[in-house]
Amino acid sequence: MIELFFRSAISENMALYFFLGTCPLISISTDLRAAWQMGVTVTLVMISTMAVNWVTFYKILRPAGLEYLQLLFFILTIAAVVQFLEIFLDRFFPLVYSSFGIFLPLIAVNCAILGVSMFAVLKELNFTESVVFASGAGMGWSLVLCMMASLRRRVVREAVPAELGNVGLTMVIAAVAAMAFWGLTGLEFPGS
């Protein structure tokens, strides 16, 4: 379990190993606060969609032999969960909603969320494992997002080649970060 969590959070990080959810990495720019909020929202949505998707896949699609429709169902689930979360937060936690609200619709097209569900199904994880996998992936992704935002804030003051642009600069930072995260592959945990 711990190993699964660690692998999905660090050494097989969603953003740096599977390249999922790179678009927000670039567009979030230098705002650490926004990055943090976005990370928390994505992690929440990731865990809840993973749970619903697992049930849909193993309890509805597999018995009916409709596995090839997983894509369609997963997207519908994500859209529905995002919509539901929006209504729920608006109704019960208006303060939270007003600070997270703008990110919620964007999340429906975040490929990391769909990717997590698809990877979990591909790896044939059971329910608990899937949820652990999703939370690890979400936290790892948020970690990278926050790290990127704070690094970018520092780099802005340095003299970097202007031709690199925003995207290129993020890519160079990501390359170095990916090497560091990748270096932790194969750490073993006693008792897991």
Add this chain to the structure above:
Amino acid sequence: MNYIRTFWLAMVPNNPVFVLALGLCSTLAVTTGVENAFFMSLMVGATAVFSSMTVSLLRFSIPFRFRLMSYMLIVSTAVIAAEQLLRAFSPEVARALGPYVGLIVTNCIVLGRLEAFASLRPVLESIFDALGVSAGYGLVLMTMAGIREFIGNGTLWGLKVAWEGFVPCRLFNSPPGAFLVFAGMIFAVNLMKPLLERER
């Protein structure tokens, strides 16, 4: 003539990857080999053309409020069909691409063109736009895959092309290499941009 212009505009001046910075996930992920990159661009092209055509045909009957939902449904139908075809005809490539074929659904290139182009223009024009966009995407993907596969493995499309004594640098086959190559390509493209504009 007009259609060729649409094609060209979508392919180079509005290149989806470098100019609009869309669809980066798959660009980085599937470029470990030229073969994967080729099939991925083929998949994206088929999806883009099919969904652009459908959306353009239905552009007067899709209600504005539900348009994103309808686009998602159309795109995912196209992707499912493409994925099944790929699985049937070349299972090895399908396995190598893994979930990235399914992730075309959330690929902003396809959805972005639907929203920005196909929902407003006639059918034939949208088809050419989709073709141009996927050609531009494919061009970037193949170039990048070529660089990565050559430096990382000494091969192109699985064939050995490197000379004797060539030492492959494994880094370029791994995730950090993708970021590095992409940063380098962006740098090169941005350097060349002013030169192109001066000629015009």
